[in-house]
Amino acid sequence: MSKMSELSQVLSELKDCGQTLMNIADSLTELFSSTSADHETPAPPTEEPKPAYSFVEVRKKFAEMSRAGHTDALKDLLKKHGADKLSSIDPSQYAALLADAEAIQ
Incomplete structure (x- = not known):
């Protein structure tokens, strides 16, 4: 294998690793943002609106x-x-x- 093709393959693998790290970071961000939303104080229940009649x-x-x-x-x-x-x-x-x-x- 030539040095250029070997370098190209290593760069491709490095890009794949970078993309995998980005996907992991996005998943963790989503996980922690939904977890913190779960711990927020729920809004008090509102009264059901009375039906409006025409x-x-x-x-x-x-x-x-x-x-x-x-x-x-x-x-x-x-x-x-x-x-x-x-x-x-x-x-x-x-x-x-x-x-x-x-x-x-």
Whole structure:
């Protein structure tokens, strides 16, 4: 084997060793960064958000209940929430309104 080809082979092996060392360093970095993340204080649990209802969903539920014979109770429920008609209800009150409507059935 000539000196040049021998030198080329040694350089190739040296590059492979360097790449292997880089891979090991990356693996160790990843390992230690994930380990330190595991020891961080977990965030306090947050309340589950209340489901947001649209006017269409509330109107659909009221229509079903009205067909089932609960029209008078639904009118009373609207009055309880300070409205004459469903479109007058504040959208932030839809969840409470539906919860009260479920109690009627």
